Each structure stands twice: as C-alpha cells, then as structure tokens.
Amino acid sequence: MSRIAGRFAALKAEGRTALIPFITAGDPNPEVTVELMHSLVQAGADLIELGVPFSDPMADGPVIQRASERALKHHVGLHHVLEMVQTFRAVDPDTPVVLMGYLNPIEVMGYQAFAEQAAAAGVDGILVVDIPPEEGHGLLQTLQASTLDQIYLLAPTSTSERIKRICEVAGGFVYYVSVKGVTGASHLDLTAVENKLSQIRVHTDLPVGVGFGIKDAATAAAVGRIADAVVVGSALVSRVEALAERPHEIAAALSELLTDMRKAMDEA
Amino acid sequence: MSGHYLKKHPDKNGWYGEYGGAFLPPQLEQPFAEISEAYDRISLSADFQNELKYIRKHFQGRPTPIHYARNLSDSLAGARIYLKREDLNHTGAHKLNHCMAEALLARHMGKQRLIAETGAGQHGVALATAAAYFGLECEIHMGEVDIEKEHPNVVRMKLLGAKVVPVSFGGRTLKEAVDSAFQSYLKDPVTSIYAIGSVVGPHPFPKMVRDFQRIVGEEARAQFAEMTASDLPDHVAACVGGGSNAMGIFQGFIDEEEVTLHGVEPLGRGTKLGEHSATITYGSDGEIHGFRSLVLTNEDGQPAPVHSIASGLDYPGVGPEHAYLHKIGRVLYSAVSDQQTLDAFYKLSRLEGIIPALESAHAVAHAIRMAPEHPGESILINLSGRGDKDIDYVADNYGYNV
Ligand SMILES: Cc1ncc(COP(=O)(O)O)c(C=O)c1O
Numbered sequence: 001m002s003r004i005a006g007r008f009a010a011l012k013a014e015g016r017t018a019l020i021p022f023i024t025a026g027d028p029n030p031e032v033t034v035e036l037m038h039s040l041v042q043a044g045a046d047l048i049e050l051g052v053p054f055s056d057p058m059a060d061g062p063v064i065q066r067a068s069e070r071a072l073k074h075h076v077g078l079h080h081v082l083e084m085v086q087t088f089r090a091v092d093p094d095t096p097v098v099l100m101g102y103l104n105p106i107e108v109m110g111y112q113a114f115a116e117q118a119a120a121a122g123v124d125g126i127l128v129v130d131i132p133p134e135e136g137h138g139l140l141q142t143l144q145a146s147t148l149d150q151i152y153l154l155a156p157t158s159t160s161e162r163i164k165r166i167c168e169v170a171g172g173f174v175y176y177v178s179v180k181g182v183t184g185a186s187h188l189d190l191t192a193v194e195n196k197l198s199q200i201r202v203h204t205d206l207p208v209g210v211g212f213g214i215k216d217a218a219t220a221a222a223v224g225r226i227a228d229a230v231v232v233g234s235a236l237v238s239r240v241e242a243l244a245e246r247p248h249e250i251a252a253a254l255s256e257l258l259t260d261m262r263k264a265m266d267e268a
Numbered sequence: 269m270s271g272h273y274l275k276k277h278p279d280k281n282g283w284y285g286e287y288g289g290a291f292l293p294p295q296l297e298q299p300f301a302e303i304s305e306a307y308d309r310i311s312l313s314a315d316f317q318n319e320l321k322y323i324r325k326h327f328q329g330r331p332t333p334i335h336y337a338r339n340l341s342d343s344l345a346g347a348r349i350y351l352k353r354e355d356l357n358h359t360g361a362h363k364l365n366h367c368m369a370e371a372l373l374a375r376h377m378g379k380q381r382l383i384a385e386t387g388a389g390q391h392g393v394a395l396a397t398a399a400a401y402f403g404l405e406c407e408i409h410m411g412e413v414d415i416e417k418e419h420p421n422v423v424r425m426k427l428l429g430a431k432v433v434p435v436s437f438g439g440r441t442l443k444e445a446v447d448s449a450f451q452s453y454l455k456d457p458v459t460s461i462y463a464i465g466s467v468v469g470p471h472p473f474p475k476m477v478r479d480f481q482r483i484v485g486e487e488a489r490a491q492f493a494e495m496t497a498s499d500l501p502d503h504v505a506a507c508v509g510g511g512s513n514a515m516g517i518f519q520g521f522i523d524e525e526e527v528t529l530h531g532v533e534p535l536g537r538g539t540k541l542g543e544h545s546a547t548i549t550y551g552s553d554g555e556i557h558g559f560r561s562l563v564l565t566n567e568d569g570q571p572a573p574v575h576s577i578a579s580g581l582d583y584p585g586v587g588p589e590h591a592y593l594h595k596i597g598r599v600l601y602s603a604v605s606d607q608q609t610l611d612a613f614y615k616l617s618r619l620e621g622i623i624p625a626l627e628s629a630h631a632v633a634h635a636i637r638m639a640p641e642h643p644g645e646s647i648l649i650n651l652s653g654r655g656d657k658d659i660d661y662v663a664d665n666y667g668y669n670v
Contacts, residue, residue, distance in 0.1 A: 053570075054570065055438060055443075055570045055571055056443060056444075056446075056556060056557065056571050057447070058293070058296075058446075058447055058450040058451065058454075058557060058558065059293035059295060059296070059454065060451070061451060062437075062451070065437060065447070065451075066437065069437055069438065072570065075568070077567075077568030077569070077570070078568060078569065079568070102555075103291060103555045104554045104555050104556065104565060104569045104570075104571070105568055105569030105570065106569070107553070107554055107555065107569065108552075108565060108568070108569030109569065129293045130291040130292065130293055130555060130558065131291060132290070132292060132294070132297065134281070134289075135289050135290070135291055135560075152294075153293060153294045153295075154294055155293075155294040155295040155297070155298070157294075157295070157297070157298035157299070157457075158294055158297070158298065159298070162294070162297065166294075177294065
C-alpha cells in the first residue's frame with residue numbers, strides 16, 4: 001500500500017478527515033521550507049502538498065503566483081524541491097508528500113529521471129496541473145510504471161464523462177477544485193460541492209479532497225464534513241507573504257491557522 | 269508535399285505533428301471545448317461569413333494593397349521587394365483581421381466580454397476596436413514595461429473604451445500578460461471569451477487565428493499575380509513572434525513548393541538566453557500557456573525572460589504550427605538583430621515613405637539581407653503593421669539617423 005493510501009486508510013479507521021496544507025517550495029526562501037513542512041505536520045497536517053515554483057502558473061491566482069516568484073528569485077528549481085523532500089523524509093518517514101506543479105520543468109528533467117529521483121527522494125504523489133490524460137505522451141505511462149501516485153484535479157465544470165476518464169487513471173486521491181476559477185478565489189457553495197462529490201464517488205473509491213476557497217476554520221470544518229480531505233493553500237501562502245521579511249515567524253503563523261482548522265474539523 | 273496542406277493540418281485535436289494540443293487544467297477544459305465547438309459550428313455558416321466579408325471591406329478597408337518597393341529594391345540591386353500593406357488595415361496592423369472575427373464569434377456565442385493580452389498593444393487596440401464595433405466589454409492585460417514603451421497604444425485602448433490591466437509580476441512583458449489574461453478568464457469563463465492575440469495557446473486558437481488571417485495570403489497571391497508578370501513570388505517573408513501574420517501570408521503559398529517561405533525571428537541584442545526572443549532558432553520542445561511547441565527555457569524548465577526591440581515579438585514560445593513547419597523544413601527560419609531591424613526601419617521610412625512597425629521591420633531587414641544574393645527574383649514581405657506606435661521610442665533612444 002502506498003504511503004498516501006495507508007494514511008487515508010488510517011484516518012478512515014479513526015473517522016477523521018485529512019487536512020492537507022499547501023505551500024510553495026522555496027517561498028519566501030529555500031532555507032525555511034523543510035522546517036515549515038515539519039511544523040505543518042506538528043500542527044495537524046496529514047499530508048503535505050508542495051508547490052514546485054513555475055514562472056507561468058496559468059491556473060493559479062496572484063497569491064500563489066507571487067509565491068512562485070519569491071521562490072524563483074532564489075532560483076529554486078525541481079532539483080532543489082526534490083532535495084528538500086529528501087531532507088524532510090530523513091526525519092519524517094510517515095507523512096505523505098505530493099508535488100504540485102506544471103509540466104515543462106518535468107519534461108526538461110526527463111520523465112524517467114524525474115520519476116526515479118522523485119521516488120528516491122520520498123515523494124509519494126504528483127499533480128501536474130497542465131496535463132490532461134489525453135496529452136499524456138509518455139508522462140502518464142512513466143508515472144504509472146513508478147511508485148508515484150498520480151493526483152488529478154476535477155472542476156465544477158467537468159462533465160461526467162470527464163470525471164470517469166480521470167478516475168480511471170487517478171491514484172492516491174482525487175482533488176476537487178471547489179470553486180470556479182484560479183486558486184485563491186472565493187464563494188464556496190457547499191451544496192454544489194456535495195452534489196459534485198457524490199457524482200465523483202460514483203466513479204471511484206479513491207478518497208476525494210476538496211480545495212480552493214478554504215480560508216478559515218469554519219469553512220474547513222464545513223467542507224471536512226462532506227469531503228475525505230481538506231486542502232488549504234492560498235490562506236497559508238498569504239500568511240507566508242505577509243511575513244516574507246520575517247521568515248522565522250512564519251512557522252508559528254501557519255501552525256496557528258492549521259491548528260484551528262484541525263480542531264474545528266475534529267469537533268465537527 | 270502533396271497539396272491541401274491546410275485541410276490536413278491540424279488534426280482534429282489540434283496537433284501539427286508533435287506540436288499543439290491543449291494542455292489545460294481541468295477548470296479550463298470545458299470553456300475551451302465550448303469555444304472549439306462554437307468555432308466549428310458558427311464560423312463556416314453563411315451568416316458569419318457574409319458578415320465578416322462586409323466588415324473586411326467596409327470597416328477594415330480591405331483589400332490592403334501590394335506595393336512594389338522600387339527605391340528599396342533599386343538601392344539593393346538584387347531581388348525585387350514587394351510589400352503586402354497590412355499597415356493600411358484599420359488600426360494599423362494585421363491583428364484586426366483575427367480580432368473582428370473573434371469578436372464576431374463571441375457575439376454569436378452570446379458572450380459579453382473580451383479578454384486578451386497584448387505586447388506592443390496592437391492586438392489590444394485591435395480587440396478594443398472590435399469590442400467597440402460590436403458593443404462588447406473589453407479587458408486588455410499588458411505588462412508594465414510595455415505600457416511605458418507603447419504609450420500611444422495604451423491611450424488608444426482607453427479611448428476605445430477598453431479596461432487596461434497593468435501586469436506587474438515577472439518580466440512585466442507579453443509572457444506575463446498572457447498569464448494574467450488566462451487567470452482573469454478563468455474567473456469568469458461563462459460571460460467572457462479569451463480572444464488570444466496570435467496563433468498560440470491551446471487548441472482551437474492556433475487554428476482559429478490562422479483561419480482568420482488567411483485573407484492576407486489569399487489577397488496577396490491574387491494581387492501579386494495581377495501586378496507582376498509571374499504567378500508566384502520566389503520568396504515570401506514575415507516576422508514571427510507568436511506567428512499570426514506569418515501564418516496569414518504563408519497560407520496563400522504553402523502548397524506551392526517553388527515558393528520559399530521565410531520566418532524571421534528577433535535576435536535582439538545577442539545569442540545568449542535572455543538577449544533575444546528567437547524561439548525556433550534557439551528553443552527546445554516544451555509546454556507553455558497550454559500548448560506544446562518550441563520554447564525558450566532555462567535549465568530548470570522555466571520559460572525564460574526574452575528580449576526584442578519589438579514588444580510584439582517578445583515571447584518565449586511560438587505558434588505550434590511554426591514549430592512543425594520548421595521541423596518538416598517547409599519554412600526557413602532565421603533571425604535578425606535589433607540593430608539590423610533599426611537599419612531597416614530607417615531605410616524603409618526614407619526610401620519608400622512607409623514607417624514600419626518594429627515587428628515588421630524584422631521581415632524587411634531579412635529581405636534587405638538576402639536581396640543582393642537573389643538578383644532577378646522577387647520577395648514578398650508581409651508588412652504586418654505601421655510604425656506610428658514606435659516613433660517616440662525610436663527617436664528618443666536612437667535618434668533620426670540623419
Ligand atoms: C505589427 C505587428 N507585427 C507582428 C506582430 C507579432 O505577432 P505575430 O507573430 O503573431 O504576427 C505584432 C504583435 O504585436 C505586431 O504588432
């Protein structure tokens with residue numbers, strides 16, 4: 001069983017929903033990332049999603065885009081991100097780590113080289129934002145032959161044909177984008193989310209996570225009641241941004257938000 | 269090549285050989301599928317075609333003429349140089365050809381708002397014009413660097429009623445303007461449509477913009493035959509940023525093997541990454557902005573900062589069809605520097621009384637370079653736009669060349 005599957009199975013046995021924080025690797029500088037990952041785990045993260053900086057992130061809103069920009073100022077590339085995961089893994093053998101990023105850096109590294117190095121570094125899953133299964137041309141097959149889970153996004157506008165197709169190739173969990181638009185957008189319609197989740201669950205037994213638009217403990221708890229995992233990104237990254245000049249204070253600020261969310265979700 | 273190139277390319281999923289496709293996040297799949305479906309359904313209808321024909325003639329002022337550049341040709345004592353005068357198209361560039369059609373499609377689809385990026389501001393001005401014509405809202409994303417450099421076009425867009433959104437991240441030029449426009453479109457794909465500015469982006473845009481620019485090649489072919497004793501020019505040349513004006517004129521000649529097609533890229537200040545924007549000459553296979561093509565990236569796979577004296581060519585990707593035409597050898601791609609471009613800019617102004625856009629001056633520079641080696645032959649250039657937008661920039665930075 002993969003680390004991701006194992007973690008979800010354990011949570012299910014306890015009747016709990018997974019809490020998945022997202023941060024961008026190297027934001028605001030590469031020195032703090034591994035330490036932040038450990039503190040997120042301490043604050044209640046069940047799984048960590050680590051963004052690979054990309055200069056043209058077309059599916060991200062300004063908050064996460066600026067995070068990429070801060071990391072790229074320090075020239076944080078895919079190689080560095082894998083090194084960070086390896087350093088994290090040496091201390092924490094249990095918490096699954098998923099990389100989220102865009103196709104081009106992976107292509108430049110080479111699919112096979114990436115799959116091998118990522119698995120060796122202790123990465124568990126990979127979410128490539130801009131590669132629908134149709135355009136796989138090699139990456140899909142390479143990843144399928146590896147131990148990495150392929151995480152896919154689904155959107156409110158995804159048709160049921162689309163959902164079916166994605167669920168056929170998805171691994172680890174399925175990630176439902178709860179609001180239209182880019183990361184960091186607002187207006188979460190819970191009933192609509194719930195309906196869509198049932199539609200997705202017809203096609204897969206994988207856990208379904210919900211992200212985009214989860215800002216605070218109350219929304220985390222509300223979404224936690226209907227989803228298998230709650231992903232929180234922009235809310236954390238905007239705190240990183242606010243403290244970019246005082247990086248030693250970031251861990252505490254992120255922990256505070258995450259602890260509140262964890263608590264609200266467990267009480268819900 | 270056995271004829272009917274255009275019918276055979278792209279395939280139904282938007283592939284030109286190994287380039288093209290649609291590399292979209294799921295939030296964008298459905299909106300692009302909708303555009304694709306609407307394009308296939310509406311664009312060939314008699315209503316659409318007739319309305320576009322009317323607009324081309326009575327609003328855009330088409331056909332634009334071909335001009336024989338006699339003084340320039342004589343000064344080079346080589347090939348005869350002809351100019352397809354897209355600078356005389358309304359708004360001063362070829363961009364209006366696809367903008368009017370994109371806006372017409374938007375209206376047929378019931379959209380209320382047009383969103384796009386712009387580099388030099390030509391696409392922005394053209395789209396703002398189309399929006400005004402059809403009574404649609406218009407939002408143009410433009411890098412802060414370009415806003416400064418292309419001030420007259422910013423004023424024009426605002427006068428035409430468009431909202432200009434300054435883009436302040438990254439290199440603050442065309443690449444970032446595309447990111448910003450995509451993000452805005454993602455927020456509201458129901459009432460808006462992304463009207464991309466060149467033969468780039470996910471399918472169906474490279475095909476759609478190509479089709480809408482076809483008029484240039486069709487006209488040019490007929491006009492050239494009428495004006496000269498020969499049916500076809502020996503060479504056809506155009507600058508390539510994203511590649512829309514080049515695809516426009518190439519389409520008139522692509523099935524004719526005896527016509528040599530030249531794509532001219534910006535070599536900027538030099539051959540090092542960051543100094544130029546010559547994607548076909550120096551790029552490698554990759555993905556950017558939702559399509560697969562040649563891309564200029566650094567060793568980490570990040571699309572690289574690029575430079576050209578012409579803002580409209582300042583892009584680290586290139587239309588997938590150009591990557592393909594390069595691969596199969598149908599089009600010859602080469603690059604000219606900022607300096608060669610400036611020389612051509614001054615030369616065409618003095619000798620022909622035509623101030624070209626700095627983008628178009630790249631194609632002129634290439635013709636000037638090759639003309640002496642091809643006596644007795646003819647070179648047809650797509651003069652994609654006029655240089656009014658560039659005069660202050662050139663005069664302030666490089667003087668009058670007296
Ligand atoms: C006059 C002119 N020519 C050419 C271009 C480059 O675009 P493309 O390569 O799509 O023709 C531009 C872009 O702004 C332009 O304004």
